[in-house]
Amino acid sequence: DADVTQTPRNRITKTGKRIMLECSQTKGHDRMYWYRQDPGLGLRLIYYSFDVKDINKGEISDGYSVSRQAQAKFSLSLESAIPNQTALYFCATSGADSPNYGYTFGSGTRLTVV
């Protein structure tokens, strides 16, 4: 099993619908992150959480919300999806020593909003 699992892998949804992307990890890391990736723009941070009671906005949090249900689970919600939220979404985790050891990414969710 993958260390960081994202579901669904692919999703097509309609404008205005609420959608949740889920992420779970078995690495025992405290820190979890949600990124989106768009061609030419690279990876941009949406939200991050350093522990269950800690939630922080990233650079592009508008239109998104998150929930850290447990140390191992971090979900991302689009309350009312819009077409410019079409992107590849990645969840990532890291330990407290992340400046030295880097992130581990999930395999991504490809979201299309029509």
Place this chain on the structure above:
Amino acid sequence: RKEVEQDPGPFNVPEGATVAFNCTYSNSASQSFFWYRQDCRKEPKLLMSVYSSGNEDGRFTAQLNRASQYISLLIRDSKLSDSATYLCVVVHSGTYKYIFGTGTRLKVLA
């Protein structure tokens, strides 16, 4: 100006060639640096950390130049399987915030 900049490429090189990429960063307080590899439509995977003294892992060599604020990745004896996008990552001291470059695309040609 972007905080982390990379030449998007593509760099098209023949098998067996040596290729090098640079990545420049603007925040002099950056403390850690990484190279990630990303295959098309896949997740980024850590390729190697970049240490001040430089480090090597097989055919891959990473260098850091703090004075000029850039890191580099050298790939020797390129393989077809090296074809991917290489992302530069810079970590801010204090906040430990990761800043990703937009990536350099490498195509190794048979």
